[in-house]
Amino acid sequence: MSAPRAALLVIDMQNDYCHPDGVFAQAGLRVAGLDDLVGHVNTLTAAARSAGRPVIWVRMEWEKDADVGLLAERSPFLRASGLRRGTWGGELLAGLDRAPGDHEITKPRFDAFHRTELDGLLRDLGVGTLVVAGVRTDFCVESTVRAAFFRDLRAVVAREAVAGYFEDLHLNSLRLMGTVFAEVVSVDDAAAALAPAPRTPGAR
Secondary structure (H helix, E strand, C coil), X not given: CCCCEEEEEEECCEHHHHCCCCHHHHCCCCCCCHHHHHHHHHHHHHHHHXXXXXXXXXXXXXXXXXXXXXHHHHCHHHCCCCCECCCHHHCECCCCCCCXXXXXXXXXXXXXXXXXXXXXXXXXXXXXXXXXXXECHHHHHHHHHHHHHHCCCEEEXXXXXXXXXXXXXXXXXXXXXXXXXXXXXXXXXXXXXXXXXXXXXXXX
């Protein structure tokens, strides 16, 4: 039986979350160093494709206002706009390196496994390790990494390829995930985790 393979999971790199004209930025929540973040994500997509690894893009979206749920109380600016299906804000950033063979998952909550087809997709693809990138480190990334751990999936978080709105929360989240939930590594090491495993001498 072949060893479980690695996949790249990119979380919520959407206009509303990241772009200066998105609803989060308009509410004062801005991603610093966005160009660098996109560049690091694209480094990982290139590494994944070079190794024949799956690339999975995750987006958070709602069809109607009622779907926002409790988050509408905690983040009132999302009550009537933001991350809505079919809008510019719900789309992935234009500068990301996407390809026709990539996979896409849409989710209604922070955790990319919650009420989505991600679990089944990973099983179908034979994935046992997730290299994780995207936003927001301390919300959607961490929620998904914890959910992966609970499913006995290994998670590798690419330090420079994740970002949040508040530096202290971002750093604390990296520290917490690095306890037991994930390996927190450099982008170069994350790219190496996507490389094919070396062949065992004599293996066919």
